[in-house]
Amino acid sequence: MSRFFLLLATSSATLLVFGLWIPLKAVVAQELLELAWAESQARQTDTRPWPWADTWPVARLTVPELDQSMIVLAGGHGESLAFGPGQVLGSDDGRGPKVIAGHRDTHFDQLQYLKTGSELRLQDRDGDWRTYRVLATRIVDSRSEQIDTRLLSEDSLLLVTCYPFDSMDAGGPLRYVVEARAGRSGNGNDMEQIGTVAGT
């Protein structure tokens, strides 16, 4: 009996540790990414945050409303999503539509609080900030829908994460999509590019 008890206790504890390790990794990695981002801005090249990483920082995303700031990595594969939101679509020269995906349990768990009109800010490697306004949020079924990149307008930003937010199912088919457009707030300052010191 006590052996069974010990087994149950240790295995549950292990599960818990693994479960907590994922968000912990996500938080710690962002700190490391800050350094890599600062370096890539300073050198104007892709800088890997650690030598064996298969991704690199490409942008910084801030949500002033939620007081969040995170480094966006290249690619939407599991490797990069574990450490930060991944840029699934977006050209190097900063033109064209962008699609950024993130884990709903870690970096993008706050996405549910974004409303129409919420502000998003994206900084590229040159240090230029671009302000986006949330146009709409919607829920899609990833089994039946794909992102038609040709229909996205030049200045749009899509944030994608899993839905429902409090679900336990890691392989659910639903996705929560936040659609944002650059410079749609009415005041002309949105497109203004503000030079910033690298890494701030």
Add this chain to the structure above:
Amino acid sequence: MMLSTGLLKLAPRLTDGQFRRARRWAEGVSLWLAVLLMLFVHPLYAEANQMELENAGLLHFVDAGGRWQEPAIILDSEFEIRVSGLIADSQLTRRFRNTSGEWREGVFVFPLPENASVYGLTMKVGERTIVGKVQPKAEARKTYEKAKASGRHAANVEQQRPNLFTARVANIPPGETIAVELRYQQPVDYRAGEFELRLPTTLTPRYMPGQHLAEQSGQWQGGWAVPTTEVPDADAISPYTVRASDVDAGSHRASVRMTIDAGLPLARVISPTHRLETRLDGQTVQVQPEQGRLLMNRDFVVRWRPLAGQEPTAAVFHQRWQEEDYLLTMIVPGSGNARVLPRELVFVIDTSGSMAGESIRQARSALQRGLDTLKPEDRFNIIQFNNQTHALFMQPVPAIGNNLARARRYVDALNADGGTEMAPALELALATPTDGGGAEDPAERVRQVVFITDGAVGNEAALFNQIRQQLGRQRLFTVGIGSAPNLHFMREAARWGRGLYTAIQDPSDVGGPLETLFNAMEAPVLTDVRVEWPAQTGQVESFPARPGDLFQGEPLIQVVQGSAPEGVLKVSGKLPGGQKWERSLDLQQAAEGTGVARHWARQKIDSLLDTARLEGTQPDKSRVTRLAVEHGLMSPYTSFVAVDDTPVRPSGAPQGTDHLPTLLPAGSKAGMLRYPQTATVAPLLTALGLTGLMFAAAIGLLQRRQSV
């Protein structure tokens, strides 16, 4: 782990009374926690179950995690083409092999040549052959659905666009194959001494302009696009497009066997798209692709050229069908030297997302070549469009060094992105005022529009209307780009635009067809064409009823009902200089041909649809249906259906539907992005860990109590 051992160590140090109280407290808390957890977890499971139910019977290509799943049906195609004279007769066999353990229905959206007349459908199940019938579209669909529900083998082929069809095959038994055999014929293209036959195998995903119609319930309809105000049938013409690596290695391949019996000695047979294996056998040539079964991701194009000096200048074919005479004639006017007038050339280039990849490179080089043909006295402009339209110059400018250099830089910087909003671009191109030149008379300037696109739009009909209304005295030429251009759009847009069309297959091929087009564009060689059939008692009905102007190397083709092969056909027209051109053709020389009657019927149906468009009315549906049924043809209002007699699927066995994807055209970039997997197992692990610990704690407490 630390947590649990800590708990264990902590417990014995307490005194008995404290311990009992603590235990009660812990028991209470854990009970409440367990209840809360149940409340928290339960709705999630309920939700998950509901979602499973909603989508029962519907198969997805992408599983919940965003990973690709191969369809259970493997598709195999076989083309067998016989060219005799001006008509190519094809037999296309599609085999649907069900690799799953369940009964399946297969749905496949596929292209056929834009001028094909489909006249036969047979379904083969094992040894048995079931011959299909032509029925009015709605009726055929009903017949099919009924057979599908009752568990009988059934096949249905419908026309969505003149070059886009849907095949449905119901009740494919697990592990077995059903073959659907389509028979169609098409006229062979003949221009500038060269014949061409094109076999489309896939389609470029089309852009659907307009506002989405009523938001759908998230139910997948078989296509990725949602019906819009401009394209109400968008979901029917937008099959999922996948990379060749996404389907089974044996699926989506086609074998092609072609026999060319041109009736005259051939100099060469070439293909700009595939390497060919040709075998000469008297006057007939056997052609097949060298690689054997070819991947269905690009059009298969074959061109053949008669020996120099033996190019046909006239031909007559005769067929007697159901007590009626049908004639097919071809006359090639001589290549008169046109007086070259100064032109005003507007290039319109499609820079929408579907052009991304190889296509935009081809389009850029085509445009550069177009700029080469300009002469200093010409004027030109360049318009690019995707969701937005942008013109290089405010108005057409003289083709002088400075302007040309600027244009070349502009063209080099073109990138493909965004939607395909063609209407505003056409409007801008066709409406630019001609009198920008001031004193010189604009009447002398020939105004031409060159439209470079892949034609990947869903609202073709509306665009043809627009061309017709805004054309005025201008001419519109279309250049098809990419591995699978929408040739229906190219041909019809050029026809309504009183111009020519061509298609480029791959970068190395930019020269040939384009050169022919730009040469021919200089001026039409024959205008005001009149055709006079020999006076006879019966009623003569010929198509095209009013032949348009002819360009260099372009033949005049007429198909007629009611004229016996006797007497003389007179054709006249006006040469560029203003002289009269006349030619007569002895109909008695007519060779026996097949398929002439069907070709006539198809032309007649097209002309009925054209008339309706010109008058802005609904086409005479019943007349088209009658004509199509009489000649056994597929049309916008008739489709084929074949149904087996006996039910084979046990009434209890479920049947899923597989919508087969088409392959992404070679060289084009995927426009569709799959949603990535964006959840971790963290919450699940945490929850499991907590629950486990809670149970452990409960058991621990229980043990203590027993031992006390």
